[in-house]
Amino acid sequence: WAAIRELDDRRRALPFGTDGAVVKLDAFAQQRHPRVGFRGMAADGQAEAARKLSPRWACAFKFPPDRAETRVQEITIQVGRTGVLTPVAELEPVLLAGTTVRRATLHNADEIARKDVRPGDTVLVEKAGEIIPAVVAVVPGRRAPGAAPYVFPRECPVCRTVAVRPEGEVAWRCPNPDCPEQVRRRIEHFASKAGVDIDGLGEEIVGQLLERGVIRRLPDLFRLRLEDLLPLRKSGEVWAANLIAGIGARREVELWRVINGLGIPQVGAAAAKELARTFRSLEALLDAPFTELCRVEGFGEKTAQAVRAWCEQPVNRALVTDLLGAGLAPRAPAAVAGGLVGKTFVLTGTLPTLAREEAAALIEASGGRVSGSVSRKTHYVVAGEEAGSKLTKARDLGIPVLDEAGLRALLAGG
């Protein structure tokens, strides 16, 4: 315990965030002791099962998150790019895990009511996972007399549209797609590192361009001319030229970046990459049928539904058309030779001549992908000697089963 406590002190000086420690028995003889060993058993003796065993000779210890007390000056509402209204506690600055914290999230209206946080209260803030600070609780007995319970606003603080809370959701939303704050955040997200990654187009510049009416909507970015930017800054010729060049350089950007930048609900970078790989153009994505979306690697019905719903919205279709019309030319992922693009394989058992890695490499070289488990999304199961439960499952689901010769024929046939 002394060692863990020492680590807790020392970790604050480390150049990276930490949230725990792992304690291990370091003598192999002790690790192999029958009363230590591993928890769980190999289901069918396969290699991947062995990796899932949890050792009893190591255990994880989580450090308690960093907490501090401070006062809530006021509660403000932040409008997200999807319209979600998030309450934020504006705090008296306080030092927490090495940084000064001025704001902490209050999550949503229910959370404020549950914790009964009121402006002026002294609260406990915490950096959970050391990333976004949150208000944990009100410190009892420190409330100013006469402090009224917080009333969540019934309208968007920016565009004054009446807020709505869709059935079954915790968040209140501004339902106005033209809400200036939503537009600003959507453009910021599009231009950010996670999206199209436009050099020199940070939050501040996006805000300026919108406030000065230089752009009104996302596609306007790709129509900017030098003379539009010059009035924004005194002797800003170099800045303006660089920004135009920065935007121009990202016209032919990877398709997944555009998809991620569009901010489709449920779609992050990984899903955007799968969509780009599967559909290869924005036009194809817009018209992708629900059943095709369900087959995308890693997609469940919920994600497929969210993508389909987004693609059906006329305003989103118009946005895509407009972006393409303004000169955005997304680049599909490099085409892979071979006809296995979009096909998912599962390998099981021992093949006569090919090692599992070799078979996987051949499949991937032809554009297919290899997955570890059989599901309805599996297109083929390649089975060799001593194939186990995966083969049974494939038969149950009616998935075609190939032997090595069958795989080679498929690869050759493309």
Ligand SMILES: [Zn+2]
């Ligand atoms: Zn609004």
